[in-house]
Amino acid sequence: MTKTLPLLALSLALSACASTGTPQAPGDAPPPAGAYMAVGTEPGWTLEITPERLNYAGDYGDTNIVVPNPGARASSGGERYVTPRLTVDVAHAACSDGMSDRRYRDTVTVTADGKTVKGCGGAILPPGELAGTHWTFVSIGGVAIAGDRPAELQFDGDRMSGSAGCNRFGGSYSVKDGMLTAGRLAATLMACPGPAMEQERGFFALMEAPVRVDFPADGTMVLTGRDGKTAVLKRAI
CATH class of the missing domain: 2.40.128 (Lipocalin)
Structure with missing residues (x-):
């Protein structure tokens, strides 16, 4: 059984990655602390x-x-x-x-x-486009992902799909002028024990309003809502 979840537009702000830095030649600025x-x-x-x-x-x-x-x-x-x-x-x-x-x-x-x-x-480097990329969740709302089921988000052509740890969802999306707009997403109606259900609720709550998408230099993707809550994902290999 499935249900349809309406989602608002998501903002897409592809920020350029900041390098971790490279030690400089003698006489230049001091080398960075990071490796x-x-x-x-x-x-x-x-x-x-x-x-x-x-x-x-x-x-x-x-x-x-x-x-x-x-x-x-x-x-x-x-x-x-x-x-x-x-x-x-x-x-x-x-x-x-x-x-x-x-x-x-x-x-x-x-x-x-x-x-x-x-x-x-x-x-x-951040991806040139979301189409063709596959991500796994690291945290939702500042809480590390838990549960036995995969938590992932995938973009194939003009469709997005995935799971926040319990139910599978999928639907269309489009990107224009730095904004990603998700269509109506259909999701299964399965109950999951433990924290998986809570983290799923947190993800869908986050996606009910536009979110900013950032790509830090560590290769993660961070979705940030207007209330400052986030979902952090890493690239699936």
Whole structure:
């Protein structure tokens, strides 16, 4: 059995991601306190750059190199870090990780003990459009998602669907002039024990009025209502 839930327009404000930052060359502004992260696949590797060190884990963790941060040198379109064992080139050009539709601000090339790999780093970029994206809920109304059922939101073509932890819902949506408008959403009428029902009520209450959509640099999507309540979602891989 289904019911139809009318929803008002949702505002869409695609805010540009702020980078976590990259250590600067000597004489420039001091490096940021946060770490710069980069990742790659085939073989899998990760790189952490802090003001103190470069920490590289390559070959799915079989190779580990930790060296003092020499400071970034300016290079064409980005920065370069050079040490005897590790050279890192950060180019400020959008990059796909090759394993999902997630995109990053930077293209990163690492040469570790003579072996070169390429990957992505920096801020996770917001999607160019919602169509084709899939998200899982992290929290609703400031409360972490609970319950045994999946809590997700998906945009396929001109339709949106998902579950806030209990009933499935779906319907049309459109985006125009930075505003996302949901059509009438049909939902199942199943009762769920525990917190799942409460978090579902919170989500539908949030969606009864326009919400702002923000994409922080950590790759999440935050829906914020006029009363300041939020739903936080992360990209499904």
